[in-house]
Amino acid sequence: MVSNFVQEQLQEFRERNQDRGRLIIKCPDQPGIVSTVTAFLKEYDANIVELSQYSMNPEGGTFFTRIEFDCPGLNDKAADMQLAFQEVSTVFSMQWTFNHVSDLKRTAIFVSKEPHCLLELLWEWQSGDLLADIALVISNHEDTREIVESMGIPFYYIPANKDIRKEVETKQLGLLEEFKVDLIVLARYMQILTPDFVAAHPNRIINIHHSFLPAFIGARPYERAYDRGVKLIGATSHYVTNDLDEGPIIEQDIERVDHRDSAGDMKKIGRSAERRVLARAVKWHLEDRVIVHENKTVVF
Amino acid sequence: MVSNFVQEQLQEFRERNQDRGRLIIKCPDQPGIVSTVTAFLKEYDANIVELSQYSMNPEGGTFFTRIEFDCPGLNDKAADMQLAFQEVSTVFSMQWTFNHVSDLKRTAIFVSKEPHCLLELLWEWQSGDLLADIALVISNHEDTREIVESMGIPFYYIPANKDIRKEVETKQLGLLEEFKVDLIVLARYMQILTPDFVAAHPNRIINIHHSFLPAFIGARPYERAYDRGVKLIGATSHYVTNDLDEGPIIEQDIERVDHRDSAGDMKKIGRSAERRVLARAVKWHLEDRVIVHENKTVVF
Amino acid sequence: MVSNFVQEQLQEFRERNQDRGRLIIKCPDQPGIVSTVTAFLKEYDANIVELSQYSMNPEGGTFFTRIEFDCPGLNDKAADMQLAFQEVSTVFSMQWTFNHVSDLKRTAIFVSKEPHCLLELLWEWQSGDLLADIALVISNHEDTREIVESMGIPFYYIPANKDIRKEVETKQLGLLEEFKVDLIVLARYMQILTPDFVAAHPNRIINIHHSFLPAFIGARPYERAYDRGVKLIGATSHYVTNDLDEGPIIEQDIERVDHRDSAGDMKKIGRSAERRVLARAVKWHLEDRVIVHENKTVVF
């Protein structure tokens, strides 16, 4: 059965990475941060595998780093390390996260009628290319139940419309808590979320917008792209904030179109960009490569 | 000298293509157009080299075709052919043009301070890849005089600002007439043209806009792209109409940027897209591949 | 059920296109071909929707055209038209095909263990973006049976290895005949076909090769790409001929890789190009856009 095969692959990944950790840091820039952090890691015999660092506006600016390391006996040391790092972080006013690579992020996928983005994520997951623990799928339509359940993933049908938004979100929030969800992916979920829902998951809701933002903000972007006669159409994946279509952009990509393509054709062609862009953004988030700063992202 | 070498190449091209013509047609769609037109060409012993046809909305829609053909003795036959085709075209209510490939379009390039788009066109021209007769360059700055004149192309310095727009355009229009110009390329010319100037050259003024239109319409697109945190920047080449940045799009392309790129970096990276996009749009126009319909283009 | 939904979509497509035909022609070039063919179509009241034409080496060269047209009552007229066109074609020594757009091509997909290319085709098909009649899937492994059968498509497991090639192909050929298959897609089918099998389906077997041919012809292209330190990896879709990896190329595309990517990573990244390239090539074939000439393709 599909799901057993995937579970075995994920288990194998967890075991292979039980000593691997990631430290993600954002703080005001000043000399000595990297040396302090890396000296800290060395104390615990951690070997750095990949380190990316970037300082925005060197003087008086912001410092970002992502460090992936191998640390023998990480499971036993982790609690100690985090406690000790708390002190370091205070000195530098750091915002930081310390993740075990073997702790796959528990992910909820929201979808409406159009299945292509959901399917892309499921297929990548099934191939072992999307390293997440897909906890559940929530939809306001029944269309994708069959395929989701055939992969052994719980499917919840919650009809939704703008009149019952509060009630719907209460149910959804209950499920997200029950399933201990870390990440919400809106895979073409065509309902607007309330500020309360968004506030409960800061930088943890990834959306795919079917245009090259900020072109064609709002509804019906392909029809408007057709009307404008553009030669490229795009897709944008971003974190959801309360400003519709204005959240921090994670990734964008485009497809070429020409005069022979109707708005309907553009919609079909655009699916390819939507799938690709969303899958990339989700993978980067899962690998802790995306750091949000103001309304932008640093992607290491 | 550079210019002699280019002139020789262009002359060689003219001779090689003295029997080659192009017929570009737009009309209401109905059965029998292609057969009528191709039968007409056959009467004159023309052999079709490349034919592209497209019907927008088959029923009651619009028909477009571009036919490139070899016709022995074209120079002698051309006047006759055009006269005879007038009759055909009336039956089908055609808008059409009949061009000799050997008649290179006389082209004026307008430029301000930033030279990269002008230079791209000159370099392509010098390599024999841009088959135009570059008649003159007009600029509101002296910066590019040296390079332009070194290629044997007349350079006219006409200072400009919004207070003397009318006077400036009168000078420019005088030069365009004197040099019998067919095509105007705005290669980063930072002045707005008046409706009268635009009306005098319908679908004959090509502009390069330094954004992926309709994103960042108007001024300072790179700064605004930086502020929005986009991951791709673009460029758009379009025909100039009276609606600023709203004319029919000929070509668009993008470059990838990331969090390390400042607005200034984006500007530099964007130059590469601007150059490429403008050069492509101009080449397609020179080859009569672009047909404007309402506010869109068919590019064959 | 998935398959009912797809069948309804395909049926709707067939009905919408019952009057639409395509004429694909290849012949020695000479003046008058287009006018003769389009006059022929006009006699049957056909309205041309899209015509592409290309002449390779104008003088004494080869002529190619693809004409898509709407012809009221096509079903009743088709037999007559084909008979009549036989005469026309003799005069010009044409190779030609006359297709009803509503006759979807009956397609067999061959697959081994890796499912990504098969899945891409099934998903595009299920979305109504791949207009084929998928008749059956043949595999030398059982892995994809579940997903294939869940879509209502017959799945045949035929174990294969080089010692029993003849026997395996006899079974396969039997199925292809039984299911009246027009097109065979090798969606990462890892067995070599014999010359007899290939000869039975000229220009009707599409393969996806996991490299940017002719780089890395043969086995293990990703490992070799990794060893060479390339910065781009690719995929190539081509018609199968008896010269391994040497058949006419239909489409190619690439993905960017960098020093962080192992051979295994490249394999995963490459899947995205393989899926995209194969899906495009199959669609173009299904729309009769690909004409083979010597060892190349014209793609209209």
Added chain:
Amino acid sequence: MVSNFVQEQLQEFRERNQDRGRLIIKCPDQPGIVSTVTAFLKEYDANIVELSQYSMNPEGGTFFTRIEFDCPGLNDKAADMQLAFQEVSTVFSMQWTFNHVSDLKRTAIFVSKEPHCLLELLWEWQSGDLLADIALVISNHEDTREIVESMGIPFYYIPANKDIRKEVETKQLGLLEEFKVDLIVLARYMQILTPDFVAAHPNRIINIHHSFLPAFIGARPYERAYDRGVKLIGATSHYVTNDLDEGPIIEQDIERVDHRDSAGDMKKIGRSAERRVLARAVKWHLEDRVIVHENKTVVF
């Protein structure tokens, strides 16, 4: 005059970056390298601006890093720092370079008849986008003298052919020494270099090859690409080694072609990829972003 303008820009860049340095390191991997190096920098009050690190095969593998930092008073401290770092480096068996960003690399460009790659570099340089000190151009043809000298760059004409290779290289080596050249760019220089010449400049000669290596190694790649019927053509920039076309690849890119493109058209289209790829590779080298390891490159 062009050259004065460029010189002013470069001078402004030097002044702005007088405190900025780069440390590039390659060594056997082991825990503690980053912390040691960054602690070292901290001692000198250097603030890290951008740090990239990568370990190939974590266990027993190879460690690479590139650190860009601001260090007040760098000019005065540099000699000390390098001396002190010598000790650090010995402990870890490091290969390393310590560069002042304000020390622009002295660059020689070699060119034959085709000017497009030379012109791209000169134009980028002239726009302030290529931060090098272009010391001289050497060519076996006179064609580009005019444009080179018009930019105030010394031009040396040294006729070359395989019979006088030794003699030619002696002259070239003399010039390279006289002009204290750090980097040699072969911008479509169509002569083969001898092993002695190559050995004298390890990883300091960048070539542009007009194909997507390893496809079409050797001569006439566009003609062979045309014959094979490929749908993409490419260009590859690599360091020159004694194995022709086999050196470490720095960058590759492609352009799309179709059945209408002759070998001559592909050559023209390919120029665009060649220009872009070479310019990128040279820029990355100038920014010390490229580290060679065995026959591959790490590009930070």
